[in-house]
Amino acid sequence: MKHSIALVTGATSGLGHVAAHLIVGEGYREVIVTERSVTRMLEMAAQPEAETKTRVFTPMERDLNAPHIVQSPLVNGHHQLTVELLHSANN
Numbered sequence: 001m002k003h004s005i006a007l008v009t010g011a012t013s014g015l016g017h018v019a020a021h022l023i024v025g026e027g028y029r030e031v032i033v034t035e036r037s038v039t040r041m042l043e044m045a046a047q048p049e050a051e052t053k054t055r056v057f058t059p060m061e062r063d064l065n066a067p068h069i070v071q072s073p074l075v076n077g078h079h080q081l082t083v084e085l086l087h088s089a090n091n
Helices: 014-025 038-052
Strands: 004-008 030-037 056-061 086-087
Touching: 004 014, 014 030, 014 038, 030 038
Parallel strands: 004 030, 004 086, 030 056
Antiparallel strands: none
């Protein structure tokens, strides 16, 4: 999975958090994590970066309950994004 990207919503707690770390363990090159709390996302993103010196998590503040957010580009700079694995958690 060296060239794959995964997208995990609700990644800072619960099942989303566990899923994000399991996905990293599977060797995904990049895991885009979305959450409403920027602070918690940045803390989470720093963990594997500190351990591996490689940025694995790409944090994005998104509330995916808002239709205009879902329809907007997920990542600035990614004109086309193919998601091979999506984990969506909803509390």
